[in-house]
Amino acid sequence: MGFSIAKVLLLSLCLANWVASATVHFPLVLTWAKRNVAGFTRDIILMNGLYPGPPLELNQGDNVVFDVTNECPFNVTVHFHGIEQLGTPWSDGVPGMSQVPIREGHSFRYRWTAHQYGSYFYHAHHRGQLEDGLYGPIYIKPAASQEKPFRLIANSTNQLEAMQAAEAVTKPVIVTDWRLLNSEQVWAGEEASGLDAYCANALLINGKGSVSCLPQSLLNNLTASSPFLQQVLGNETLTSIGCIPPDIVSGQGDFPHNFSAVPPSLFDDCVPSNSPHELFIVDPAKQYISWDLISAAGVLHCEFSIDEHDMWVYAIDGQYIEPVRVNAISIPNANRYSVLVPLNKPRGDYTIRMVSGSPQQILNTTATLRYTGPPQLNRTSHPWITLTGANATADTIILNDFTTKPFPPVQPAATVDDTYHLTIGRYNASYRWTLGNASFDLALEESRPLLFDQHAIPSDLIIRTKNGTWVDFIMQVNSAPQPAHPIHKHSNKHFLIGQGTGIFNYSTVAEAIQEIPESFNLVNPPLRDTSATLDAGPEPVWMVTRYQVVNPGAFLMHCHIQVHQSGGMALALLDGVDEWPTVPPAYLLDSGF
Numbered sequence: 197m198g199f200s201i202a203k204v205l206l207l208s209l210c211l212a213n214w215v216a217s218a219t220v221h222f223p224l225v226l227t228w229a230k231r232n233v234a235g236f237t238r239d240i241i242l243m244n245g246l247y248p249g250p251p252l253e254l255n256q257g258d259n260v261v262f263d264v265t266n267e268c269p270f271n272v273t274v275h276f277h278g279i280e281q282l283g284t285p286w287s288d289g290v291p292g293m294s295q296v297p298i299r300e301g302h303s304f305r306y307r308w309t310a311h312q313y314g315s316y317f318y319h320a321h322h323r324g325q326l327e328d329g330l331y332g333p334i335y336i337k338p339a340a341s342q343e344k345p346f347r348l349i350a351n352s353t354n355q356l357e358a359m360q361a362a363e364a365v366t367k368p369v370i371v372t373d374w375r376l377l378n379s380e381q382v383w384a385g386e387e388a389s390g391l392d393a394y395c396a397n398a399l400l401i402n403g404k405g406s407v408s409c410l411p412q413s414l415l416n417n418l419t420a421s422s423p424f425l426q427q428v429l430g431n432e433t434l435t436s437i438g439c440i441p442p443d444i445v446s447g448q449g450d451f452p453h454n455f456s457a458v459p460p461s462l463f464d465d466c467v468p469s470n471s472p473h474e475l476f477i478v479d480p481a482k483q484y485i486s487w488d489l490i491s492a493a494g495v496l497h498c499e500f501s502i503d504e505h506d507m508w509v510y511a512i513d514g515q516y517i518e519p520v521r522v523n524a525i526s527i528p529n530a531n532r533y534s535v536l537v538p539l540n541k542p543r544g545d546y547t548i549r550m551v552s553g554s555p556q557q558i559l560n561t562t563a564t565l566r567y568t569g570p571p572q573l574n575r576t577s578h579p580w581i582t583l584t585g586a587n588a589t590a591d592t593i594i595l596n597d598f599t600t601k602p603f604p605p606v607q608p609a610a611t612v613d614d615t616y617h618l619t620i621g622r623y624n625a626s627y628r629w630t631l632g633n634a635s636f637d638l639a640l641e642e643s644r645p646l647l648f649d650q651h652a653i654p655s656d657l658i659i660r661t662k663n664g665t666w667v668d669f670i671m672q673v674n675s676a677p678q679p680a681h682p683i684h685k686h687s688n689k690h691f692l693i694g695q696g697t698g699i700f701n702y703s704t705v706a707e708a709i710q711e712i713p714e715s716f717n718l719v720n721p722p723l724r725d726t727s728a729t730l731d732a733g734p735e736p737v738w739m740v741t742r743y744q745v746v747n748p749g750a751f752l753m754h755c756h757i758q759v760h761q762s763g764g765m766a767l768a769l770l771d772g773v774d775e776w777p778t779v780p781p782a783y784l785l786d787s788g789f
């Protein structure tokens with residue numbers, strides 16, 4: 197009898213799969229062309245002629261055939277951020293890890309199954325090319341069986357239906373920073389000057405925005421209200437792009453620098469522009485709009501807020517959470533926040549404000565939320581946040597990321613099999629970094645992929661795990677000041693179980709919990725694909741992530757500040773070495789076809 201039940205179950209599962217899943221073909225042609233972004237023309241990577249890239253829309257369970265054709269005059273790869281690549285580690289898009297780079301004039305076919313639901317994005321994963329604009333949204337519509345969290349907040353059936361209707365037509369909103377130099381010019385500038393290029397030139401919403409040059413008197417006034425900036429700056433002032441100047445030793449560490457080799461616009465030389473900004477037209481009859489905020493930023497946190505409006509954050513990194521009502525979200529690089537915005541204000545125009553959420557720069561942009569119909573609002577809207585991302589009112593609620601809870605509840609294991617201590621710090625130069633004991637040289641991207649050859653790179657850059665085991669990463673930011681580092685683990689999500697300031701002087705989480713239980717959550721911690729450390733302001737900081745190895749393959753863990761990744765803040769995880777996958781011959785032959 198057991199047998200026949202199993203058979204029926206298997207049959208119905210197959211049937212469900214057969215009914216639900218489709219194969220979705222997505223061709224992406226990459227070209228290198230001059231475009232005006234933020235009011236300035238530079239070379240960028242276009243995707244099917246577009247920037248940002250076209251959205252990939254899927255149903256949970258779909259099979260994806262993603263064909264990249266590289267018409268750029270350099271090697272590229274494409275990664276699917278947050279997609280766990282269960283059983284398809286060769287489609288993760290990381291050079292030196294899961295594939296060799298796609299050469300000029302060549303194509304590569306990525307194939308994977310959308311086991312997960314929610315908001316993700318695709319982006320460049322070769323050298324600094326993310327900062328050349330190669331990114332676009334991915335949305336996976338949840339299967340009907342997926343439990344949703346809206347009933348936790350809805351006060352009526354009508355409201356619940358409006359929320360579900362808004363989610364059904366959710367729209368991606370890409371937030372990002374932008375540089376006037378292309379990624380190779382930035383990297384060359386770092387190598388020549390020895391400096392970490394920690395500032396951007398503009399912030400963009402859906403690829404639109406301008407360069408603002410805030411008056412020096414305003415920058416100085418804002419500095420005066422920030423104890424952190426006052427302490428770091430001493431008797432200096434922010435540069436014309438609102439950036440901590442690069443000659444401040446505490447900002448760059450005590451390494452050799454050549455200030456005459458700094459290219460214009462990397463830290464200073466603000467030139468304002470006046471480019472169109474994004475306009476969102478919304479119909480208040482719908483009661484809610486749903487947006488998937490996706491940060492494709494290379495440098496800065498993007499703090500996002502809509503004047504006078506609430507946002508109900510209902511998913512983070514594609515994973516539903518118990519919804520929380522906020523007025524501003526400081527979005528770390530590569531995270532996604534899905535929000536419902538109640539359209540319950542007088543008809544009119546409301547300013548959407550986005551500012552740098554990173555302490556090393558004051559930078560801002562705006563967009564407009566416009567209600568359809570005759571305007572009732574006869575004034576400019578009131579901001580929730582200031583230009584430095586602080587609360588502009590006594591009522592402003594800024595999301596506290598660490599307290600969000602996955603929905604339905606999901607819990608990490610109480611104990612782990614292995615613990616690794618990883619040092620996040622500078623290595624031999626201001627622009628080179630470690631995540632562990634060594635720095636991941638950018639040239640290793642051109643080496644033989646670890647998926648094909650587990651010994652292709654130095655062993656101090658590799659962690660080997662067994663399938664099914666639970667692992668802790670205790671990450672110590674070893675000096676201050678350092679900006680928050682958004683650490684992304686490829687493949688399956690991890691739990692962010694603890695964080696704090698100072699030096700983590702315990703050998704395991706179990707030991708630390710005896711002394712500082714308040715710094716940990718093993719009950720319902722955030723479940724993410726990217727977790728940012730706190731800013732190391734006056735003091736060093738630490739963070740602990742925990743995950744179960746479920747998907748054998750070679751996966752990168754790295755900082756999502758692009759210049760930090762290029763500078764070596766990365767580590768190779770060889771997950772499930774005891775169940776190592778056999779790579780299909782087509783992938784060994786480097787095309788995926």
Ligand SMILES: *[C@@H]1O[C@H](CO)[C@@H](O)[C@H](O)[C@H]1NC(C)=O
Nearest residue numbers: 270271296297298299642786
């Ligand atoms: C481009 O990638 C190929 C492998 O596909 C590699 O052999 C070559 O060295 C790379 N070129 C550069 C300039 O890195």
Ligand SMILES: *[C@@H]1O[C@H](CO)[C@@H](O)[C@H](O)[C@H]1NC(C)=O
Nearest residue numbers: 349350351352355508521538
């Ligand atoms: C439901 O009502 C409570 C109590 O008035 C309120 O706090 C909450 O914001 C309401 N929920 C929504 C989605 O408006």
Ligand SMILES: *[C@@H]1O[C@H](CO)[C@@H](O)[C@H](O)[C@H]1NC(C)=O
Nearest residue numbers: 411412413414415416417418
């Ligand atoms: C800066 O602050 C001074 C003194 O509070 C004030 O007079 C001045 O108008 C401010 N300047 C700007 C641009 O906000």
Ligand SMILES: *[C@@H]1O[C@H](CO)[C@@H](O)[C@H](O)[C@H]1NC(C)=O
Nearest residue numbers: 428429430431432433444445
């Ligand atoms: C700023 O302070 C440094 C020491 O902290 C000093 O050497 C320098 O002369 C000062 N510069 C000015 C313009 O006061």
Ligand SMILES: *[C@@H]1O[C@H](CO)[C@@H](O)[C@H](O)[C@H]1NC(C)=O
Nearest residue numbers: 388389453454455456457458
């Ligand atoms: C510093 O950079 C300038 C400009 O690129 C260069 O001419 C000079 O030789 C460099 N100095 C050193 C010590 O490398």
Ligand SMILES: *[C@@H]1O[C@H](CO)[C@@H](O)[C@H](O)[C@H]1NC(C)=O
Nearest residue numbers: 405406407408560561562583
């Ligand atoms: C940045 O803020 C300033 C001051 O509020 C404003 O004048 C400017 O338009 C903003 N910049 C952009 C690009 O919206």
Ligand SMILES: *[C@@H]1O[C@H](CO)[C@@H](O)[C@H](O)[C@H]1NC(C)=O
Nearest residue numbers: 544570571572573574575576
């Ligand atoms: C806005 O209100 C003011 C004063 O109440 C009035 O003078 C003005 O005409 C109004 N403007 C619009 C566009 O309705």
Ligand SMILES: *[C@@H]1O[C@H](CO)[C@@H](O)[C@H](O)[C@H]1NC(C)=O
Nearest residue numbers: 582586587588589590591592
């Ligand atoms: C910001 O929040 C703090 C703490 O709640 C409060 O003391 C302060 O007055 C608020 N700022 C403004 C401008 O209301």
Ligand SMILES: *[C@@H]1O[C@H](CO)[C@@H](O)[C@H](O)[C@H]1NC(C)=O
Nearest residue numbers: 390451452623624625628635
């Ligand atoms: C450290 O930097 C110096 C130049 O400042 C360079 O000569 C040396 O090779 C570097 N060492 C390592 C291990 O990268």
Ligand SMILES: *[C@@H]1O[C@H](CO)[C@@H](O)[C@H](O)[C@H]1NC(C)=O
Nearest residue numbers: 616632633655656657658659
């Ligand atoms: C870092 O070095 C320590 C001490 O030699 C060693 O125990 C640890 O395994 C190393 N970590 C990595 C990731 O290589």
Ligand SMILES: *[C@@H]1O[C@H](CO)[C@@H](O)[C@H](O)[C@H]1NC(C)=O
Nearest residue numbers: 663664745746747748772775
């Ligand atoms: C790896 O472990 C996970 C979790 O225990 C399991 O679901 C999966 O089937 C295993 N994979 C292989 C290839 O053994």
Ligand SMILES: *[C@@H]1O[C@H](CO)[C@@H](O)[C@H](O)[C@H]1NC(C)=O
Nearest residue numbers: 696697698699700701702735
């Ligand atoms: C651990 O670090 C804290 C500060 O972060 C310090 O107060 C404490 O004394 C340290 N404990 C040990 C055993 O060194």
Ligand SMILES: [Cu+2]
Nearest residue numbers: 681755757760
């Ligand atoms: Cu970083």
